Amino acid sequence: MRWLGHSSFYLQSPAGVRLVTDPYGPQVSPAAPVVTADVVTVSHEHFDHNYLDNIKGEPQIWRGLTPDGATWEKVDRTYKDVHAYTVPTYHDEASGAKRGKNAVFVLEIGNLRLVHLGDLGHVLSDDQVQSIGRVDVLMIPVGGYFTIDADQAWQVVAALKPRVVLPMHYLVPGMQGFPIAGVDVFTAGRANVRRYGEGQVDLRPENLPAETEVWVLAASQPRI
Numbered sequence: 401m402r403w404l405g406h407s408s409f410y411l412q413s414p415a416g417v418r419l420v421t422d423p424y425g426p427q428v429s430p431a432a433p434v435v436t437a438d439v440v441t442v443s444h445e446h447f448d449h450n451y452l453d454n455i456k457g458e459p460q461i462w463r464g465l466t467p468d469g470a471t472w473e474k475v476d477r478t479y480k481d482v483h484a485y486t487v488p489t490y491h492d493e494a495s496g497a498k499r500g501k502n503a504v505f506v507l508e509i510g511n512l513r514l515v516h517l518g519d520l521g522h523v524l525s526d527d528q529v530q531s532i533g534r535v536d537v538l539m540i541p542v543g544g545y546f547t548i549d550a551d552q553a554w555q556v557v558a559a560l561k562p563r564v565v566l567p568m569h570y571l572v573p574g575m576q577g578f579p580i581a582g583v584d585v586f587t588a589g590r591a592n593v594r595r596y597g598e599g600q601v602d603l604r605p606e607n608l609p610a611e612t613e614v615w616v617l618a619a620s621q622p623r624i
Contacts, residue, residue: 401537402600403617404433406575407449407518407568409539410622411603413509415481420459421505421516421539425451429574433621439479443518444491444502445469464503464518472501483508487531491546492521499546504532511605512536515560519547519569529559537603538562541569543580550586563608564615572619583616590614 401411406429407422420437428448436456442463443449452461464486466473475486484507491499499521507514514537524532538560541547547569548556557565570583587593592613598620 401603402620402622403566403568404435404621405429405431405572405619407443407516407539407541408433409516409566409568410435410437411509411514413481417480417482418457419482419507420455422449422518423451423455424448425454427451428576428578429572431574431619435622439482439484441475441484441505441507441516443505443516444500446519449519462505464505465501469500472503475503475505481509487528489518489524489528490521491519504528506532512603514603515539515562517541517556520556521547523548523552523555524559532560535560535562536605536608537564537566539566539568542567542583542586543570543578544585545580546578547580550581550588553586557612562612563610564603564613566615566617587614587616 404410406424409421411419418437419439421441422443425432434454437459440459440461444465462475463473472488487504489502489504490496491502502518505516513534515535516539540553542550542553567583571580595616598618
């Protein structure tokens with residue numbers, strides 16, 4: 401897996417499926433990546449999460465909301481060895497009144513379960529936690545303002561109990577006009593935090609920690 405920046409990750413399954421989450425474009429950062437994908441997941445229809453112009457190939461687009469963003473589009477789909485389903489959530493703490501709806505994507509790849517929270521704007525309910533189920537790897541927004549902030553993110557981590565936490569949607573150099581916090585607000589004073597340079601991390605189940613760790617990735621782009 402690689403972090404492409406913002407809320408976008410690139411992963412390749414054992415069967416070779418190339419999957420990209422929530423692609424963004426140059427409106428967010430001039431470092432917006434160009435990648436080839438077989439599957440693209442879109443948690444909601446905001447410009448910094450649904451930019452497809454930089455995606456090469458002929459990917460399947462799995463959208464968590466209808467194109468107008470008005471309602472959830474239930475996803476329960478399989479492509480080769482990748483299965484995904486969605487859990488309805490909101491982009492804010494006011495049942496979508498401020499920023500609309502959001503979909504959590506649960507990705508099942510072999511024995512690995514990865515969860516991408518999109519632009520989650522509230523702490524999860526017990527029913528949502530149950531619908532998500534077991535989590536090996538959690539991709540979670542931590543920057544606040546548009547999403548949950550660092551304190552709320554830790555509440556979500558405590559509820560889901562993932563083995564690996566991958567922070568996303570936080571301020572990095574080059575981002576344009578995003579009044580959000582950096583990742584250090586989320587990691588401050590916390591143990592079990594690892595920082596990785598550019599490149600990919602190996603998320604095979606046997607390589608994951610027994611206790612929750614935060615892996616802070618440096619944004620990188622696959623050369624494909």
